[in-house]
Amino acid sequence: MTSADLVLPPTDQQTPTAALLQAPEAQTMEHAIGDMHLLLEQHGYVIAVYPSSIQPAHERRLFGIRSVLESDRIALVKVDLPPLGVAVLVRQLRQLSLSDFSPGVVASAARLLSHYIYAGALLHSVAKLDRVAVSLKSHAKSWVPGSQFAVLAGPESQLIKVGPAAEPLTGPEFGTHLLVAKGQSQSDWVQETLAPAWKVQAIHDATLPGESSRWWGTGKLVEFAAYLPDISVLYQLVSSVRREKCHWCEMELIGDRCGFCSSPLASAENRSYSTGVLHQEVNASAAS
Template sequence: MTSADLVLPPTDQQTPTAALLQAPEAQVLELAIGDMHLLLEQHGHVIALYSSGIRPEHERRLHSIRSVLESDRIALVKVDLPPLGIAVLVRQLRQLSVCDFSPGVVASAARLLSHYIHAGALLNSVAKLDRVPVGLKSHAKSWVPGSHFAVVAGPEPQLVKVGPAAEPPAGPRFRTHLLVARGPLQSNWVQETLAPAWKVHAVHEGAVPADSPRWWGTGKLVEFAAYLPDISLLYQLVASVRREKCHWCAMELIGDRCAFCSAPLTAPLAAPETRRATTGVLQLEAGNRPGP
C-alpha cells in the first residue's frame, strides 16, 4: 500500500497485514528498492495497489522500482476508487491472499471486486469535486450555507442533495457491511438515513484517510464504503470467473488483462471471458444474493 492509513485492521487471525510503499519524500530510492527486493525474497510476488489519484511522483517511484529490479513478479494495480474504498479493497485482497489462488488471480481480482464496493461520502460542498460529474446547479447549491451532498463514486457515479424529501443514492442489492469514517462534518445522516436505506447488516467506524480531503475536494466530509464482508462469498466470486494464462508472462489471470505485465488477452479469448465475468455480476445482484 502507498499509505499506512489504508491498512484496515484484519477481520480474523488469518488475514495478513500489508507492506507500506512510501512516498519519495519519505524514503530515498535506494532504500525503497531494497525494501521491495526483500518483499520479493520473502513472499515471491508483490501486488502494489494504489489510487488513480495518487501524486504523479509517487506513481513514478513505483514504476522506477519495478524497472530497476527488472522483475515480472511485481504487479502495479491502479484502482479508481476513493481512499476508504481502496482500504476496503486492500483488506479483501489480503483475505484472498491466503486462499488457494495464484498471485495473478489475486492481483486481477482487484478489478472484479471493486464493482462490489459502493464507495462515497457526505460532503458540505461539491464546488471542488472533480472525481464525479457535477452539474452546474449542484455547483451553485454548494454556495448555500448548510447544504450537504451525498456522493457515490463507484460502482456508478451518483450525486444527491441531502434534504427531508430527497431519496438517498441507490445502493447495493446484496448483503453488505458499511464502513464509516467521520470527518469534521457534523452529521449523522450516513448512519441514520443511508445505512437503513441500503439495508446494511452492520456499521463499523474507521478513521478518515489522509488523502480523502484532496480526493473529495473538501475536508468537511463523512466518508463511507459498503462492501461484502464474507470471505467465503469473495472466494466464490473470484473462483466463478474463468481463469486464463497470460500469453506474454504466463501468469494466471481473470478478466481481460494481466495485472503483472498489463498484456491484454488475445482477441479470441477476451470476448468469452468478458461475457463470463459480466454474467457472474448479474447473478449475484439479481438472483444469488446471500440471505439475511
Template structure:
C-alpha cells in the same frame, strides 16, 4: 500499499497486514529497491495496489523500482476508488491472499471486486469536487449555507442534495457491511438514513484517510464504503470467473488483462464475465 492509513485492521487472525511502499520524500530510492527485493525474497510476489489519485512522483517511483529490479513478479495495480474504498479493497485482497488462488488471480481480482464496493461521502460542498460529475445547479446549491450532498463515486457515480424530499442513493442489492469515517462534518445522516435504506448488516467506524480531503475537495465530510465483508462470499465471487493464462508472461488471471504485465487477452479469448457474476453472492448469507 502507498499509505499507512489505507491499511485497515484485519477482520480475523488469519488476514495478513500489508507492506508500506514509501513516498519518494520519505525514503531514498536505494532503500526502496532494497525493501521491494526483500518482499520478493520473503513472499515470492508483490501486488502493489495504489489509488489513481496518487502523486505522479510516487507512481513513477513504483515503476522505477520494478524496472530496476527487472522483475516480472511485481504487479502494479491502479484503482479508481476514493481513499476509503481503496482501503476496503486492500483488505479484501489481503483476505484472498491466504486462499488457494494464484498471485495473478488475486491481483486481477482487484478490478472485479471494485465493482462491489459502494464508496461515497456526505459533503458540505461540491464546489471543489472534480472526481464525480457535478451539474452547475449542484455547484450553485453548494454555496447555500447548511447544504449537504450525498455523493457516490462508484460503482456508478451519483449525486443528490440531502433533504426531506431527496431521492436516496442507489445502493447495493446484496448484503454488506458499512465502513464509516467521520471528518469535520457533524451529521448522523449516513448512520441514520443511508444505512437503513441500504439494509446494511453492520456499521463499523474508522479514521478518515489523510488523502480524503484532497480527493473529495473538502474536509467537512463523512466518508463511507459498503462492501462484502465475508471471505467465503469473496472466494465464491472470484472462483466463479473463468481463469485464463496470460499469453505473454504465463501468469494466471481473471478478466481481460494481466495484472502483472498488463497484456490484454487475445480477442478470441477476451470474453465477457459469465451471466450472474455481478450478483453472485447477493442472496447468500455469510458462511462460517
C-alpha cells in the same frame, strides 16, 4: 500499499497486514529498492495496490523500482476508487492472498472486486469536487449555507442533494457491511438514513484517510464504503470467473487484463463473470 492509513485493521487473526511502499520524500530510492527486493525474497511476489490520486512522483517511483529490479513478479495495480474504498479493496485482497489463488488471479481480482464496493461521501460542499461529475446547478447549490450532498463515486457515479424529499443513492442489491469515516462533519445522515435505505447488515467506524479531504475537495465530509464482508463469498465470486493465461508474461489471470503486465486479452478471449454467487447471497440475506 502506498499509505499507512489505507491499511485497515484485519477482521480476523489470519488476515495479513500490508507492506508500506513509501513516497520519494520519505525514503531514498536505494532503500526503496532494498525493501522491495526483501519482499520478493520473503514472499515470492508483490502486488502493489495504489489509488489513481497518488502523487505522480510516487507512481514513477513504483515503476522505477520494478524497472531496476527487472522483475516480472511485481504487479502495480492502480485503483480508481476514493481512499476508503481503496482501503476496503486492499483488505479484501489481503484476505484472498491466503487462499489457493495464484498471485496472478489475486492481482487481477482487484478490478473485479472494485465493482462491488459502493464508495462515496456526504459532503457539505461540491465546489471543489473534480473527481465525480457535478452539474453547474449543484455547484451553485453548494454555496447555500447548510447544504449537504451525497455523492457516490463507484461503481457508478451519482450525486443527490440531501433533503426530506430526496431519492436515496442507488445502493447494492446484495448483503453488505458499511464502513464509515468522519471528517470535520458531525452529520449522522450516513448511519441514520443511508444505512437503512441500503439495508446494510452492520456498520463499522474507521479513521478518515489523510488523502480523503484532497480527493473529495473538502474536509467537511463523512466518507463511506459498502462492501462484501464474507471471505467465502469473495472467494466464490473470484472462483466463478474463467481463468486464463496471459499471452505475454504467462501469469494466470481472470477478466480481460493481466494484473502483472497489464496486457489485455484478445477480444474473443474475454470472459464475463457469473452473478450466481451474489444472487445466492441476496436470497440468503432475504431469508434471514
